[in-house]
Amino acid sequence: MKKILVINGPNLNLLGTREPEIYGSETLKDIENRMRNYAGKFNVEVDFFQSNHEGEIVDSIQAARDKYGFIIINAAAYTHTSVAIRDALSAVEIPSIEVHISNIYKREHFRHKSYLSPVVTGEVMGLGIESYMAALFAALIKMGVEIE
Numbered sequence: 001m002k003k004i005l006v007i008n009g010p011n012l013n014l015l016g017t018r019e020p021e022i023y024g025s026e027t028l029k030d031i032e033n034r035m036r037n038y039a040g041k042f043n044v045e046v047d048f049f050q051s052n053h054e055g056e057i058v059d060s061i062q063a064a065r066d067k068y069g070f071i072i073i074n075a076a077a078y079t080h081t082s083v084a085i086r087d088a089l090s091a092v093e094i095p096s097i098e099v100h101i102s103n104i105y106k107r108e109h110f111r112h113k114s115y116l117s118p119v120v121t122g123e124v125m126g127l128g129i130e131s132y133m134a135a136l137f138a139a140l141i142k143m144g145v146e147i148e
């Protein structure tokens with residue numbers, strides 16, 4: 001199943017409009033366009049979901065079962081708090097990559113703990129928007145796509 005779901009958590013809809021020194025100047029739409037264009041070269045479809053609500057993110061992970069071969073997730077602040085999102089990722093057993101724009105270990109202590117890290121396949125962080133592109137590249141390879 002060569003389809004990827006990209007999930008973005010709370011406040012990431014504000015990307016490109018505030019705090020550019022931390023999160024850069026590109027919008028979520030820019031990221032989506034770049035990811036969709038790149039995956040499209042390999043005939044892989046990418047769907048995007050953003051929500052500020054924990055339960056909606058849990059629902060989107062549950063609904064991904066039997067539809068997506070890979071999940072790329074930036075759960076934003078829920079990374080550091082959500083047992084529910086962790087349990088959903090663990091339950092669906094879809095390979096997944098946790099993404100962060102910033103390096104969470106260079107930031108406040110409360111951001112150093114990720115509830116998701118133990119249940120995802122891998123993690124990419126600290127590369128700005130390129131964290132998403134690196135995760136996409138890895139997901140494509142893991143899905144068996146031949147990158148020439």
Ligand code: CA2
Pocket residue numbers: 010011012014015016017018019023074075076077078079099100101102103104111
């Ligand atoms: O570095 C990341 O990608 C984070 O997941 C971003 C979260 C933060 O809570 C995590 O610790 C690390 C915050 C996303 C908020 O995004 C904004 C974007 C523009 C303006 C304000 C917030």
